[in-house]
Amino acid sequence: MVLTVALSGCASARFYPVQGPLSTQKPVPVLKGTISGPFFSGSMRVKMPGGEMCTGHWERVQHDAGQTARPQDARATAEMADLWNNLYGHNFYQDKVKGSLMYSRGVLTGTAGTTIDVEFYQAPVDARDPVRERVEAIMGVGKDNKGNAYKISLL
Numbered sequence: 001m002v003l004t005v006a007l008s009g010c011a012s013a014r015f016y017p018v019q020g021p022l023s024t025q026k027p028v029p030v031l032k033g034t035i036s037g038p039f040f041s042g043s044m045r046v047k048m049p050g051g052e053m054c055t056g057h058w059e060r061v062q063h064d065a066g067q068t069a070r071p072q073d074a075r076a077t078a079e080m081a082d083l084w085n086n087l088y089g090h091n092f093y094q095d096k097v098k099g100s101l102m103y104s105r106g107v108l109t110g111t112a113g114t115t116i117d118v119e120f121y122q123a124p125v126d127a128r129d130p131v132r133e134r135v136e137a138i139m140g141v142g143k144d145n146k147g148n149a150y151k152i153s154l155l
Contacts, residue, residue, distance in 0.1 A: 010036040012155040013140075015046055018087060020148035022049065035154060044106055044118065054116055058106030080105075080119050083141045087151050097121045118142040118152065 015031035017023040033046030033054075041059035048054060084093035097103050102122035109115050120140040140152030 010034050013044065013046060014153050014155065015142060015150040016153070017148050018151050020144075021146065022148045025049075031150070040104075044108060046108060046116070048110060048112075048114060050112075052110045052112040052114055054108035054110040054114055056106050056108035056116075056118075058104050058118065058120070060101075061103045061105055079143065080117065080141060083143060083149055084119070084121075087141055087149075088139065096123070114144055114146060116142050116144040116150075120152070120154075 011034065013033040013035050015033065017025075017028055017031075022029055029049045031046050031048060033044060035044045035058070036042050037058070041057065043055065044058050045053060045055040081093040081098070084097055085091060088096075097119070100121060102124075104120045106118050107115060108118060118140060119142075120138060122138045138154045140154075142150035142152050144150075
């Protein structure tokens with residue numbers, strides 16, 4: 001993922017629970033984290049409710065990565081595609097994310113056993129609006145092994 005914000009170092013990430021046990025809490029917790037790295041890969045971290053720290057690595061998805069070698073990878077890809085479509089609209093994954101040069105994935109692993117699959121997409125920025133920060137066009141989704149799904153934004 002060519003993250004402009006990553007080129008300058010580090011950005012804040014917010015994970016908004018939209019499905020699962022965390023989304024039913026009142027108030028719904030907003031998980032805070034960071035993402036960093038130059039050009040096509042980097043690191044990410046997020047603090048879970050209760051203090052567990054999840055850290056991991058993200059990297060750009062290769063253009064020809066539409067086919068997966070292992071059945072479990074294909075299932076995970078289909079689940080994430082469904083999550084994109086549920087959160088951002090009908091066929092969003094197929095029409096915008098899949099095959100984009102600005103598509104990245106990663107896995108975060110927590111100190112207490114939580115794992116979170118994350119994906120990010122950076123929409124093209126309108127060249128007629130050069131003042132707009134590129135980070136505003138970055139969106140993401142996540143899914144953990146505890147039944148929670150997240151809408152992710154970078155600030």
